[in-house]
Amino acid sequence: MAQKPSIPKGTRDFSAEEMGRRNYIFDTIKDVFRLFGYRQIETPAMENLSTLMGKYGEEGDKLLFKILNSGDFLSCVDRCLAESGDYVHLAPKICEKGLRYDLTVPFARFVVQHRNELQFPFKRFQIQPVWRADRPQKGRYREFYQCDADVVGSDSLINEVELLQIIDEVFRRLKISITIKLNNRKVLAGIAEVIGAPDKLTDITVAIDKIDKIGLDNVNAELLARGLSQQSIDALQPILKISGDTDARLAALRRLLEGNETGTLGVDELDFVIASSRHLGLDAVLELDASLARGLNYYTGTIIEVKANDVEIGSITGGGRYDNLTGIFGMPGVSGVGISFGADRIYDVLNSLDLYPEGTSSSVRIMFTNFGHEEATATLAVIKKLRAAGLAAEIYPEASKMKKQIGYADAMKIPYVGIIGENEMAEGKITVKNLADGCQCTLDFDSLLKML
Numbered sequence: 001m002a003q004k005p006s007i008p009k010g011t012r013d014f015s016a017e018e019m020g021r022r023n024y025i026f027d028t029i030k031d032v033f034r035l036f037g038y039r040q041i042e043t044p045a046m047e048n049l050s051t052l053m054g055k056y057g058e059e060g061d062k063l064l065f066k067i068l069n070s071g072d073f074l075s076c077v078d079r080c081l082a083e084s085g086d087y088v089h090l091a092p093k094i095c096e097k098g099l100r101y102d103l104t105v106p107f108a109r110f111v112v113q114h115r116n117e118l119q120f121p122f123k124r125f126q127i128q129p130v131w132r133a134d135r136p137q138k139g140r141y142r143e144f145y146q147c148d149a150d151v152v153g154s155d156s157l158i159n160e161v162e163l164l165q166i167i168d169e170v171f172r173r174l175k176i177s178i179t180i181k182l183n184n185r186k187v188l189a190g191i192a193e194v195i196g197a198p199d200k201l202t203d204i205t206v207a208i209d210k211i212d213k214i215g216l217d218n219v220n221a222e223l224l225a226r227g228l229s230q231q232s233i234d235a236l237q238p239i240l241k242i243s244g245d246t247d248a249r250l251a252a253l254r255r256l257l258e259g260n261e262t263g264t265l266g267v268d269e270l271d272f273v274i275a276s277s278r279h280l281g282l283d284a285v286l287e288l289d290a291s292l293a294r295g296l297n298y299y300t301g302t303i304i305e306v307k308a309n310d311v312e313i314g315s316i317t318g319g320g321r322y323d324n325l326t327g328i329f330g331m332p333g334v335s336g337v338g339i340s341f342g343a344d345r346i347y348d349v350l351n352s353l354d355l356y357p358e359g360t361s362s363s364v365r366i367m368f369t370n371f372g373h374e375e376a377t378a379t380l381a382v383i384k385k386l387r388a389a390g391l392a393a394e395i396y397p398e399a400s401k402m403k404k405q406i407g408y409a410d411a412m413k414i415p416y417v418g419i420i421g422e423n424e425m426a427e428g429k430i431t432v433k434n435l436a437d438g439c440q441c442t443l444d445f446d447s448l449l450k451m452l
Contacts, residue, residue, distance in 0.1 A: 010142030017361040024360045029147045032170045033125040041124050043106040049098045055105045063132045066095035099131040103148040112329040120153030150338030160302045161276045163339050168282040177309040179285040183292035185299045190263015195235035205293035249288040298322045308349045316345045365452050367409040368395045368418040379420045
């Protein structure tokens with residue numbers, strides 16, 4: 001017996017009904033992006049590995065899917081290196097390409113490569129899959145879609161405020177209650193300086209970013225293992241234990257970072273973004289979280305993370321400012337800020353809360369029965385006119401028993417069944433059956449069009 005086929009762990013198939021739901025998410029996000037003046041681009045699924053490596057920190061580099069060179073990929077490799085198990089140095093010699101880890105670094109590459117063709121500030125959105133060699137678990141996949149919006153070529157904090165509006169509008173339309181968590185990388189840099197460990201900023205951010213998952217005690221243990229002194233760890237505790245509402249947390253941060261230029265600038269930026277967003281009256285809850293780091297080395301200013309209030313799942317949107325990202329590709333001095341919607345986690349949230357509107361599983365409004373060649377020919381002419389008017393319609397392909405044909409329409413969640421038999425052909429009418437209540441009536445084409 002042949003082995004049943006399967007797919008890799010951390011990936012998923014999506015049925016036609018599921019794709020209807022996913023497209024509802026994608027279309028909602030696209031509509032809001034366009035509303036704010038963002039324009040769509042695409043980049044290849046695979047990038048040169050040199051483009052990706054070193055952009056996500058040590059943790060991120062480990063999660064890159066690398067693509068073996070075609071042909072005899074070991075022909076130019078020192079056999080001793082191949083047999084040593086030194087995969088860190090071996091990988092670049094046998095893999096020149098990798099699957100993209102996110103959409104931000106490829107976007108930075110795109111901006112540098114096409115700089116002479118772009119008008120700055122440049123606002124783009126991108127909806128494509130990304131891949132991470134992570135351990136699959138609930139809400140965490142190896143292949144998933146990101147929906148990104150970024151603006152480069154502007155230092156203005158108005159961009160951050162508009163991105164928060166985009167987040168708020170998307171989740172308002174999807175009817176998901178959210179909390180937007182905010183921090184600033186300058187605040188984190190200031191914290192590292194205040195506790196006497198400026199050279200340990202990356203170690204600090206990677207560790208404290210896990211505080212919600214592993215708890216404060218385990219974060220402290222990891223900081224110690226990463227080489228921070230006990231004195232620095234003790235000095236960090238008041239910052240990690242800041243509590244109260246957002247105003248109280250801002251005031252506490254300002255006191256703790258008083259005299260530190262970098263940290264105070266970060267607090268000022270947070271203050272502006274939060275105050276401006278409140279003035280616009282967002283539906284989302286805004287929360288300052290001094291431990292939020294997002295774990296990515298390229299952030300330099302505002303950091304954004306979104307949590308669903310009614311479902312236990314990881315962040316469903318994230319982002320931030322990255323002043324230096326294009327500099328690594330030879331184009332320094334171009335500031336950028338962006339956000340990324342995690343479409344797969346949003347999909348899981350909507351499934352958990354059953355928030356999909358009617359009609360997402362099927363776009364077809366009416367299915368016509370098939371009584372044979374002559375009736376089908378007349379029916380196809382009617383369907384053509386409906387489609388020309390922008391209405392999705394179909395005909396059952398075989399002249400099967402009526403029960404089977406109507407059963408198909410019901411299973412496909414098509415609301416109406418159209419019937420064109422001998423009588424209807426003679427009168428130029430269509431009989432329409434409403435599958436929700438079982439009622440039926442006979443209409444001319446114009447009345448049918450109006451009803452649908």
